[in-house]
Amino acid sequence: MKLLLLLTIPLLAFAQSFEMLEKKLQEIRVLKASFIQRVRYPWYSKQDISKGFFYAQKGGKFRLEYEQPEKTIIVSDGREIVLYSPSEKSAIIDSIDRNQSAVIESLLLVSRPLSEVFDLVGEIEKEGKRFLVLKPKTKDDFFHRVLVRMDQDGIPRVIRVEEKDGTTTEIELLDVNTNFTASSNLFKIDLPSGTKIKRVF
Numbered sequence: 001m002k003l004l005l006l007l008t009i010p011l012l013a014f015a016q017s018f019e020m021l022e023k024k025l026q027e028i029r030v031l032k033a034s035f036i037q038r039v040r041y042p043w044y045s046k047q048d049i050s051k052g053f054f055y056a057q058k059g060g061k062f063r064l065e066y067e068q069p070e071k072t073i074i075v076s077d078g079r080e081i082v083l084y085s086p087s088e089k090s091a092i093i094d095s096i097d098r099n100q101s102a103v104i105e106s107l108l109l110v111s112r113p114l115s116e117v118f119d120l121v122g123e124i125e126k127e128g129k130r131f132l133v134l135k136p137k138t139k140d141d142f143f144h145r146v147l148v149r150m151d152q153d154g155i156p157r158v159i160r161v162e163e164k165d166g167t168t169t170e171i172e173l174l175d176v177n178t179n180f181t182a183s184s185n186l187f188k189i190d191l192p193s194g195t196k197i198k199r200v201f
Helices: 002-027 101-109
Strands: 031-043 045-056 061-068 072-075 080-085 090-095 118-126 129-136 143-150 158-165 168-178 196-199
Touching: 002 129, 002 158, 031 061, 118 143, 129 158
Parallel strands: 090 196
Antiparallel strands: 031 045, 031 168, 045 061, 061 072, 072 080, 080 090, 118 129, 129 143, 143 158, 158 168
16 A cells, blocks of 8 residues: 555646646736747757747747847747748748647647647656656657646746657746737738748748
């Protein structure tokens, strides 16, 4: 009986953390955060670091504003995605249908229930911090597993995506603000005159 309890109590704790995370994500209608993105490739020793601002709204709308290392804006109104490079004065426009990912939709775009997309595997400690370990329920060509570290209120603060080729992308969310009234222009972009536009759908 003692052995059974020792095995069961941690599983219950993991499940409660998972439920807390899912509930918090379901409560979020709009999200804003500054972020630091760190990408490591298995063939390259130095990690790529990017910084910027992230906005998301239920329904697949989002806006990514990379400030470093180069200004880049990625915006979606839920139908199309626009990737705009001010330095190159160019933009790529694609359909949201060609760029959907259940992993991204559930964790970052707060548009799909967490339990619909992931199975909870357990919990691990990395660098003195505890992470929930999630695996996609359906076969995914890219994602192997996802690690999530929450704050005490259940808001995700670090999301680490591990791809099957060994690439890892870690996104640390800072200054998180939720459920504010979003501007009607937040998920749109007016491309400057003279921008080279390429449509890929």
